[in-house]
Amino acid sequence: MLSQIIGIGIVGTYYYSFTKLYEPIEIIKVYVKMSLYVAIIGYLFYFLGFNYADGRLNSILKEPAHYVIVVIPACYYYFKVKKYFEFLIIFGTIILSNSSLGYVGCGLLLIIPNLTLRRVKYLASLIPIVCIAFYFAYNELPFFKMRVDDTYNSLNVINTGKFKEDTNLSSYVLISNLFIAKKNVTDHPLGSGIGSHHYMHTKRYLKEMRPPKYLRTQGRHVDNSFDANSLFTRLVSEFGIIGFFLVLYALWKGVKCYQSDNLFLAQGIFIYFLLKLFRDGHYFPPELFFFIWLFYFSLKRLKTQNLELHQ
DSSP, X not given: OHHHHHHHHHHHHHHHHHHHTSOHHHHHHHHHHHHHHHHHHHHHHHHHTOSOXXXXXXXXXXSHHHHHHHHHHHHHHXXXXXXXXXXXXXXXXXXXXXXXXHHHHHHHHHHGGGOSGGGHHHHHHHHHHHHHHHHHHHHHOHHHHHHHHHHHHTTTHHHHOXXXXXXXXXXXXXXXXXXXXXXXXXXXXXXXXXXXHHHIIIIIIGXXXXXXXXHHHHTOTTTTTTTTTSHHHHHHHHHHHHHHHHHHHHHHHHGGGGGOSSOHHHHHHHHHHHHHHHSOOOSOOTTHHHHHHHHHHHHHHHHHHHHHHTO
């Protein structure tokens, strides 16, 4: 618990102090340009073979999913400001990452901005495109089909904790942590405390699960027990119903960024938050508080400008 609080305090304070020194647009220009450079490096690494172990693009970041989640806001920004060449450069790397999270992010990039009554017709026209893209990915990308099938067939494991022997690692870490969170919230409706999910996973509820034998043999049956594989899962597990409503409140406040036609990067960051809730439950990775404070100061700056216009 103490290490989590200290980590959040140090990283959060650092990025608050840094972001406060500059106008949001100054930081945005540097961030999107750096994302473009990282994408170009990603192409070089990919075609020269200096990429992730299984051939997926991850540029200079630790894994494809992490790469995708960091550059998605920049990809969205370039799309909205109509810099399509830069957009396509980053978008191409997301496709080459072969990350399921990246494909979800691409879908959100098109769908989320159009969830208004004014744009229902436009959204309806995009649904066939998304369905076709999903159909193509499902039929042409074996790893994507495998993950979809395994996840669908294993959903009941959230209730039983009994996994099939051929369950792949990605599906296992997702569903096993949902099982742990479900058990933990049932026993502790208000949560078990910050940083406690790992303890509850390994010491309390692991014995009620039946992981695939091959994962036990490899010692990977407790993978992602520290971060719950998902920020939403971890928040609900550690803070119970309070964490659940905290997430809903944060999303309700954050979605207001789409009411402005100027907050393009903030809108991209909102997509990052959605992906973060789905994948990666670490409380203080390098980019999280950078995005939080950039999002906050962007909204604050817009509010100040609106007040000045009405005076």
